[in-house]
Amino acid sequence: MRSQLARFAVRRVLSMVFVLFAVSVLVFLIFNVLPGGDPAVRMAGKAHTETQVEAIREEWGFDEPLYVQYGTMMKKLFTGDMISYFTEVSVTEEIRKGAPRTFALAIGAAIIWMAFAIALGVYSALRAGRISDRVLTVLALIGISMPAFWLGAILSYYLGYKAGIFPNGGYVEFLVSPTEWLWHLILPWFTLSILFIGFYSRVLRSDILETMGEDYVRTARAKGLSERRVMLKHVLRNSLIPIITLWGLDFGAVLGGGAILTETVFNLQGVGQYFADAIGQLDLPPIMAVTMFGAFFIVIFNTVVDIAYAALDPRIRLEGGSKA
C-alpha cells in the first residue's frame, strides 16, 4: 500500500517534467513568436539603435529556425547569461537577489495565514450560527474584500510612518540583523495573509460543518471516542484536506513572485516587484525569466499538492492512474 503511493508520486513527477517543458515552449511562443514584428526590436525597447537591434538578433539567433531559437532561449535562461537591454544588468542576478526576499515573505505569510485560518475556521465551525461566528463571517468578508495595495498602504502609513512602530517599508537581510528582518516583514506578512485568512477560514468552516454530518463521524461517536478525539482525528483530519490543497497552490504562486502588490507597497525588492517594474517598462528578458520562474514554482507545488493529497486521502491514489 505504501508502494501505491510511491508509484503515484513517480507518475506525478514525470508528468510535472512534461508540464514544465510545455510551459517553457508556451513562454517562448508567447514572447518571441506570436506577436507580430521583430522580436529583437521589441527587446531593445523604444530608444534603440540599429546596431543594438542587430546585436540582439545575433545573440538570440532570431534569423534561425524556431527550435534553435527555443534552444538558445533555454540556454540563456538556465546559464544565467540573459540581460536586460534597458538596464544592462543580468536578469539572473536580479532574480537571485530578489528571491530570498520573496521567499521570506512567502514562507512567513503562509505560516501565518494557515495558523490563523485553522484557528478561526475551527472556532467558527464550533460556534456556527452564534454571534461570534457571525462576527467572524463579517470580518472574513472584510478581509477578503480589502485589496493588498490599500491595506498595505494604510498599515504602512498609520503603523509605520505615523506611529513609527514599524519601519516604513524596505527589507533587511536576516544575516545582517534578525530582529530588523522580522520587524520589516511583519506588516507585509499580515497584509498578504489577511485575504487568505478570510478565505481559508470560510472554506474550513464549511468543510468542518459538512464533515460533522458524515456517517463516519457518527460511527466515531458510537464507538465511544472522546469528543476531542472525534473532532481532531475524524472531523478536522478530513476537513483539512481541501485547504491543504489550496495552501500548496497559493504558496507556490507567492513563492514564484505572485505577491506583486505586497512586495511593491512595502518596497521589498523581491521577484514580484522586479516583475512589476519590468512590465512597466516593457522590458522583455526579465518578464520572460520571471514568468518561467513563477511557472516553475506553480508547477512544482501543484505536484507537491497532488502527492500530499494522495498521502492524506488514500482514495486518490487509485484514481490518479486514469487521470494521467
Next chain:
Amino acid sequence: MSEAGRVPTLLEVHDLEVSFNTEDGVVRAVDGVGLELKSDEVLAVVGESGSGKSVTALTMMGLTRGPNASISGTAHFEGTELIGASDEELRRVRGNRMSMIFQDPMSSLNPVYRVGAQIVEQIRAHRDVSATEARQRAVELLDAVGIPDPGIRVDAYPHELSGGMRQRAMIAMALSLDPSLLIADEPTTALDVTIQAQLIELLRKLNEERDLSIVLITHDIGVVAEIADRVAVMYAGRIVEQGTLDEVFYDPQHPYTWGLLGSLTRIDRPRPDRLPQIPGMPPSLLEPPVGCHFRPRCPHAFDRCQSVPDLNTRLPEAPAHFDRCFLSPEQKRERREVGDGT
C-alpha cells in the same frame, strides 16, 4: 423464546419522547415509545421511513443529543440510565457494552484510515491495551465475522473492500469489546439480497454463539421473519403493536400491521394484478393527527379513534402481545379476514 421473568431484562425503555426543533416547527419523532429486551433476544423494530425507529435507536446511543433536541423518558441498560447519563458516562457505555452498526457501510467507515486502525481505535478508547494487542484482536474479529485473509484486510482502506465486507468490518468493530447489545440500524438495506442473507445469517450466529442481544431496525419484513424473536411495529413515532414473531405475523392486531403484512408479495400465493398498498401517506410529524396516528389512513376508524389508544394487551391468551387499537379482538379477527382477501 423465553418465558417472561426468568431471563433478565437487558434494556428497558419507557415513555421515550424525542422531539426536534426545526425551522418549520417541532417534529415529534418519537412519541412515548416503550421497549423491553431480554438477554440473548433479537428484537426487530419495524416501520416505514420516518416512523421514528432510527431516532429511537440513536437516542439510546446518545447520538440524538444536541441543542435542538429535547428528550424525555427512561432507558435502563445494564444498570445505567441512558437518557439522563452524562456525556462521559454514555461514552463509556457505547462502543463498549452497547454498540451500533448503520445503514450505509459505504460511508460509515472513515475513508482515510485503515480498517484495522479504526477497530484498534475503538478498543483503545475503552481498554488500556497495547497497539499490538489491539491489532491482534482486530485480526481475530475480522476473522470471526467471516472476512477472508483478515491478516491482510486489517491493513485495507475502506474503499478497497466491497459493501458487504465493509458491513462485516463494521460488525467486527461493533463486537470489539464484547458488548451485550448490538443495535443494527437497517444493516442490510444498502446491500444486495445475497449479501443481505449472509449478513443476517452472521447476525443470527453471533446472537447464538456470543450471547449477543440485538435490536434490529428494519423495514424489511422478510429479514424480520428470519431472525427476530420479538417484533415491535412502529408508526409515526409510536409503537402500534408488539409481540413475539409468531404473534405479530400470524395474529396481527393492528390495522397498520395488517397493511404492512398485506403489502408483502408472497411466493406461495397467486401473483396479484397490483401490488397491495396502504392508501395515503404517513402523517407529518410536525402536525400529527389527533388521537390514533393511523386514523386518517385506517379503513376501520370510528369515533373513539379521536383519542389515543393505549398500548395494551387485548388478547387474554397472549399476555405479551400488545397493540394500540380500539377495535375488539372479535372485530379485528372479522375485519382482518376481509382485508386479507384482497
